[in-house]
Structures are given as C-alpha cells and as structure tokens.
Amino acid sequence: MKGETYKKETTIKPKEEYAYGYIIKALAGGLYPNKFHVIREYVQNAFDAIISWKSTNKDKNVDIKIIIKKPSIFIFDNGIGMDRYTLNEYRKIGFSKKVIGESVGFRGIGKLAGISVAKKLIITTSPYGIDEKYTLVFDAEAMMEEIDELKKKRANISLNTLIEKHTSLTSSPEIKNEHYTMVELREIKPDSKTLFDKNKLIDYISKNAPVPFDPQFVYGNNIEDSIKKFVADYDRVNILVDGKKVYKQFTNNLKAPQHIPLYSKNKKNLLGFCWYCENNQKGQVDPIEIGGLIYRYKNFAIGDNYLTRKTIWNISSHLAFYFMGEVYIIDPNIVPTSQRDDFEQSAARDGFYRDAKVIANELNNIARDSSGIRRAEEYVKRGVETISIIKEDIKKREPSLKDLSVQKIATIVNVINNIENRKKNIPEVDKKTRLLANNVIKQAKKLLKEVKKVEKTEKEEFNIVKKLKLDKQAGQVYFTTIRTLKDFFINKPEELEKIIKALHKNLLEVFSKKMD
Amino acid sequence: MLPRNYTSTDNKERVREEDTILIKKEFLRKKRKLIYLGMPSGEMRDILAWQSYVDKCTAVEIDPHQRSELVLNAIKNGLENNINLLFGDIEEILINGRDGFNNGLEFPYDIVFLDCFGTLVYKGLKRIKAITSLIKKQKGNSFLFLITFNLRERRYSKSSAIRVLDKIQKEVSSFYIHDDSIKKRVHDVMGWYKLDKTNEMYRQKVFVSYFFKAIAEEHGFKIHVYPPIFYLGFNNSPMMHFSFKMIPEIDSPTKAISEQTIIDLINLNIKEASKKKLFVKKEQAPSLIV
Numbered sequence: 185m186k187g188e189t190y191k192k193e194t195t196i197k198p199k200e201e202y203a204y205g206y207i208i209k210a211l212a213g214g215l216y217p218n219k220f221h222v223i224r225e226y227v228q229n230a231f232d233a234i235i236s237w238k239s240t241n242k243d244k245n246v247d248i249k250i251i252i253k254k255p256s257i258f259i260f261d262n263g264i265g266m267d268r269y270t271l272n273e274y275r276k277i278g279f280s281k282k283v284i285g286e287s288v289g290f291r292g293i294g295k296l297a298g299i300s301v302a303k304k305l306i307i308t309t310s311p312y313g314i315d316e317k318y319t320l321v322f323d324a325e326a327m328m329e330e331i332d333e334l335k336k337k338r339a340n341i342s343l344n345t346l347i348e349k350h351t352s353l354t355s356s357p358e359i360k361n362e363h364y365t366m367v368e369l370r371e372i373k374p375d376s377k378t379l380f381d382k383n384k385l386i387d388y389i390s391k392n393a394p395v396p397f398d399p400q401f402v403y404g405n406n407i408e409d410s411i412k413k414f415v416a417d418y419d420r421v422n423i424l425v426d427g428k429k430v431y432k433q434f435t436n437n438l439k440a441p442q443h444i445p446l447y448s449k450n451k452k453n454l455l456g457f458c459w460y461c462e463n464n465q466k467g468q469v470d471p472i473e474i475g476g477l478i479y480r481y482k483n484f485a486i487g488d489n490y491l492t493r494k495t496i497w498n499i500s501s502h503l504a505f506y507f508m509g510e511v512y513i514i515d516p517n518i519v520p521t522s523q524r525d526d527f528e529q530s531a532a533r534d535g536f537y538r539d540a541k542v543i544a545n546e547l548n549n550i551a552r553d554s555s556g557i558r559r560a561e562e563y564v565k566r567g568v569e570t571i572s573i574i575k576e577d578i579k580k581r582e583p584s585l586k587d588l589s590v591q592k593i594a595t596i597v598n599v600i601n602n603i604e605n606r607k608k609n610i611p612e613v614d615k616k617t618r619l620l621a622n623n624v625i626k627q628a629k630k631l632l633k634e635v636k637k638v639e640k641t642e643k644e645e646f647n648i649v650k651k652l653k654l655d656k657q658a659g660q661v662y663f664t665t666i667r668t669l670k671d672f673f674i675n676k677p678e679e680l681e682k683i684i685k686a687l688h689k690n691l692l693e694v695f696s697k698k699m700d
Numbered sequence: 701m702l703p704r705n706y707t708s709t710d711n712k713e714r715v716r717e718e719d720t721i722l723i724k725k726e727f728l729r730k731k732r733k734l735i736y737l738g739m740p741s742g743e744m745r746d747i748l749a750w751q752s753y754v755d756k757c758t759a760v761e762i763d764p765h766q767r768s769e770l771v772l773n774a775i776k777n778g779l780e781n782n783i784n785l786l787f788g789d790i791e792e793i794l795i796n797g798r799d800g801f802n803n804g805l806e807f808p809y810d811i812v813f814l815d816c817f818g819t820l821v822y823k824g825l826k827r828i829k830a831i832t833s834l835i836k837k838q839k840g841n842s843f844l845f846l847i848t849f850n851l852r853e854r855r856y857s858k859s860s861a862i863r864v865l866d867k868i869q870k871e872v873s874s875f876y877i878h879d880d881s882i883k884k885r886v887h888d889v890m891g892w893y894k895l896d897k898t899n900e901m902y903r904q905k906v907f908v909s910y911f912f913k914a915i916a917e918e919h920g921f922k923i924h925v926y927p928p929i930f931y932l933g934f935n936n937s938p939m940m941h942f943s944f945k946m947i948p949e950i951d952s953p954t955k956a957i958s959e960q961t962i963i964d965l966i967n968l969n970i971k972e973a974s975k976k977k978l979f980v981k982k983e984q985a986p987s988l989i990v
Contacts, residue, residue, distance in 0.1 A: 249775055253785045254801035256767075260775050308772060362776070368768050427781035 201342035205331045212300040219376045220388040225294035226259040233263025247422040257369045265311035265363040299324035301376035302369035312363035323350040389430045394420045394483030398431035414457040415512045433474045460509030468505035475505035480512045496540040503551040560606035567599040567624040596632045652695045711931035714973040727753035738813035742769025758784040794830035808841035851938040902985040909965040921946040922958045931973040
C-alpha cells in the first residue's frame, strides 16, 4: 500500500500458524466435481515430466500408462522423474516451480487431487542417473479422520503438523538408468468408483488429454502438420489405458481441414490457431459429441464443445456443431481455470473471445453456403426423379391423366422454378451438378409442353358430353358416374380405362341409334 | 498364507531353476505359453524368470506396498497387461474365487505356486480348505502345483500331524496284514517321524505329500510328487519346497489312482539347495523297504 503509513504490528508471534488442516478437507472435497478431472491432473504432471525428459534426452520412447487394478489406479510415466527434494515438494500445497505458459500445471494444487478420490496417494519416482527411487505416501484417510475428530472438539491442527504427521518419504534402491514417476490412487473411495470404468476413462482421456490423432482419421497427419506450423509448443503423448492406446475421437465423414490463425490487432502476435473440418453430410457432425470446436491449452482440452459455442458464437450457434475442430490457445496471458472448464477472466481472455468471433462468422457462412448447395443439389436430384416418374405416367397414358395432368403441370413448374432459383448456389467447380441442373430444367420444360399437349388431347377425347350433345342433367349423371368409377378404381387404372372405354362405346352406340 | 521371500536368496534362485526345468517341460508338452497363478511379491522374480514359458499371470498379494512394487515392476518390464492382480488373503481368494474388490481368478491355470507362512495346518484347516477348493476348480486340467512352506513358523497342531502319520501307518500296515515283520518296520519308521527330535522337514515331506496325493486323487487327479527341496531362505528361515504334477484322470468312475504309492512318498529323498547347488540331502529319514 504505497503512500499509506501503517503502524507496524509488534505482537505477532514468531511461529504463529496461518494455515490449518481444514484446507485439506476443502481441497479434497470441493475442487473436482468430475472425478475424472483427478486423473487429468496426474496426466498433466506426467505430460510435463515427459516434455522435460524429451527436451534433454535423445530417447523419445516415452508414454503414459494408466492401469486399473482394483482397488487402486496407477498413473505411470517414464518422463524425467523426481529427486527426493522435488518429490518432497508434493507436501507443499500451492507450491510449484512450474511457470505459467510453460507447463500445463503450475498451481501446485492439482498434485494433491488424488486425496479427493482415494484413501491414500502414493508417488514413487526415480530420476535418471540416481540409483534410488523415492516414495511419498499421503495418508488422506488418516488426515481426514483426524480433522473430523478435532472438529468435533472445536479444535484445529496446523497444516504443517497435519502433513508432517500423515505423510512419509522413503527411499529404496533402483537401477541408475531408470526414470519414471508412478502415482497410485490407493483404495478408491466408494463415491469415486466410476474411475474403474475403463470405457469411461478412455472416453475422457480421448477428449481431454494430448493424445495423438487416430491413424484411421484420414486428415490426422494433415491437421497435425498445420498445428505444428503455428503452435510452437504443440506436443502429444501416447497414453495407454490398461494397454489400450487412446486417440482423439474422430469421424471420417468430413470435408478437408481448413485453418484460421488468430493474430493480435497489430498482426505481430499469434494468439490462437483454429483448425476445422466441415461435416460432409447434412447438418451436425455425427456423433454430436465429437462435433463443435474444443479449446486446447498445451493440447489439453479446456471446457467441452459447448464452451466455444458459448464464447465465440453470437448467432446461429447450432452451426458450430456442423464442424469438428480445435482452437489452440497460444497467448501466454490466457490462463485456464483450475478446473479447466474455462479460462480465467482477464483482458487477454475477453479480447481473445472477441477476436475469435471471426471463426464463428467464417464457419456460419460456410455452413449456410453448404446448406444452400445441399438444397440445390437436393432439388436437382428430386427433379431428375420427378421427371422420370411423369415420363413413365405419360407412357402409360392413364385414363386419370385428365385430372393428374393439372397436378403434373404444377409439379414440373415447381421443379423448374426450384432449380432455377438455387442453381446459383452450386459452386462453379461442381460442373457435374451444374450440368445436371441445366439438363433437368431443359427436360422439364420439354416435358411440360408434352403434358400440356396430352392434357389437350385427352380433354377432347374424354369430352363425350359434347359429342353426344347431352343435356345438362344427363351430363351431370355422366360426370357423377365417371367420378364414382375413378374413386372406385383409383388403384386399378388399367381396369378403369377398360370400363370407361366400354362405357363410352355403349353410350355412343345407344345415343347414335337414338340420334338416328 | 503370507509371502515371506520378499528378498530372494541364492538358494531360492536355485530352487527356481529346478522349477524352471519342470515348467519348460510343461510348456513343450502343451505347445503353448502357460498360465500362472501365484504370489510373486513385488520383485516378481518367478514371473520374470519364467517369462519365456508364461503368458498370462494371476498374482495375489496381500501387502499393499508389495502390490505397488509389483505393478511398478510389471510396467518396467512391459508385463502390466499380462497380470491379473488380486488383492487380499490367498486362502480367502482360493475359497471364494475372487478378492474383496471383485477381481476374480481365471481358471484353469497351468502353474500354481503358493508361498506359505507356516505349514499346511497353520492356524487350523483353512489352508487345506483353500487348496482343496483350488484343485476342485482345476478339474480336468493338468497343472504343476508348486508350494513352499516356511518351517520356522511352528504354530500348527502337532496332534493333527500325528493323527495323519497314524493314519498312514495304519493304511500301509493294512497292505501287509499277515506280515508282522513289515508291520513292525512300518511301526518303527512312522514312530521315528513322530519323535519330537525328528526335524520338521521330514515330517512335512510325508505329511504334505500324503495330503496332496489324497486330495488330488479324490478330485480326479493322478499326482506325481517330485523330491521336496529344503533350503535356507531369507533370514535363514528353513524352507521346504514341493513340486507336484497333477494329471487329470478323465472319465474314471472311481477316484484317480497315482502311480506313486504312499510307500514311494515315504521313501522320497529330500534334496537341499545350498550355495547355488542342488543335491540329495545326506541325512534322510529311515526308508520303508518292503
């Protein structure tokens, strides 16, 4: 507080405690509504360890293994490992030497995430070149019990005492060349048993962790190349869950990938990078859960596919799911929240959300264009079908043609109008569809003439009332009879034709005699 | 049953080599990699030593620390996906077919290796019940049954061992009902086994072999008992290692009958593993020559 003068306190006890045990309880209970976030915290640490190892060593054969062995879950990485001093820092809550923007984790809190789901948190690690391994045990259950007991007595225990009492750090021999860290979440609590669900865990990892694109994804390599060009610290790691290699989810029913780099206003700094693929089919990407854009920070997902929709789409946000893609955050001033469900509110973040609206605009336009194209294509396709049906009808020369001709004329006119109106939406490059559209119009116009001609002839052919010079009343009787027959034989046009012909023949005979 | 051989010794390694010969034979006979059930402890030396012949493993561990070590070693050796890990007391697990966390045994196994703290009747009959349950579940499948007892732990009912020895004496004597000299010989030999000063290893040789033969035959297996091996294990604990070949006798209307008789079992020589060598022990129990 510059400029203000305060009287210095003189009564502070030299060893007074400022943090108490209940903090542990709060950490264990409140931070992770989704239990799988706990696994992500350790995957983040493992990823950082692997990045560190890769930066200093030639041996790049590194991966993360998640192993479910009830009642425990193990997260193993053969990254850089930790010496005893670094491991001891696990005991220090909120302490981290990692730098914001350099590492995925940096708060020094996530490392204790395990105590929210397991009775014990055990970290075993060995750094390369040291013939020892170190094991830190965090007895979370004992900690919680002590806190609860003390609470009943309105007593408190200092955080230091609590941690010292319920943690232990031991060492044992190890091969000098080994380098790894293994986190064991020992005895998963009953409310966290969902973590044993291998399929759910794989699903979570595939959506949230920096795993590679699936080799089956046809655009995977292409996309990765473009990410590498723009995102300097892009990396990924093999993650195996119970031996199954996990990849990012995908569908091959997509158009070729496109990308949008997002620069600062002065165009000097790259703030983000977006790649996207448009759905090849009508509407939203199927399955919808892989549709939309996902924010990525150090290749870890931030939020879900609704976060981009919520933050950068102002209008027609449903169109976000017509695409699949990612938005990599490059601006070091944008920092994810501890729950990784959004970014911390800051001018940088707000500015980014504002600037990233260009992505939404571009994607909306593409979606609309595609929608227009798709509709034009549909009309052309439908026109081809309609024309072929009408041609068949004419060939059969059904007796009902008189009534249907009116409808047919209307249908053909519709085909012509619809294609004429939407022809402009068909891209120039799609010569095949454009040619087809023109052909359909040409054929439709030709057919229209034909149908009109048929209508005229048939009108005459069927106009027996005039021919027989029937009076008004007799004419009504005739039309009522014809209508009744038509209704009755609606599905049997050939029989109807025979009956009407027979009727006309008889009528002509009867009336000609009468006229004679 | 508690795993005691957390730290392997040269003697144990020598015994393992001997088992490797049997495992290799089984591997060649079955023309496929074998499935193992055992208590390999954190170092999982058995699994590592038998990697060439063993594919899938079920490891049972009661000590959480050893369990973590086992997972770590499995990962380091790229075996984590081949190991089905059960957590808890093996006797309970053999009886229930699964542990308290619903991890199940995956029968049948080609090799079963139990490492026992104390003898067969340590603290009651639960161990016998567990072994019987295991043999029942292996029905129709040949397998190698390896079992090691720590003889330092003497908490067992000696009277029940004596009762079994009496039973053996009666059974053998019944074959020679008209030959008093043989009956006397049987009486003398079994009397020697019952003496307090008789080393526990000899008593266990007869007791364990007899028990396994009885249980195996009762459940449709012919048994071949290999000479048991005595050795000093970790902290110089006296250990006794048995190897049994269990061969199913399919479609037998009565219980199976092994080629080895009770007399053959009594006359088995004990081997000893010491200083990386395996040899027939100098001191043997009196034999039954009939």
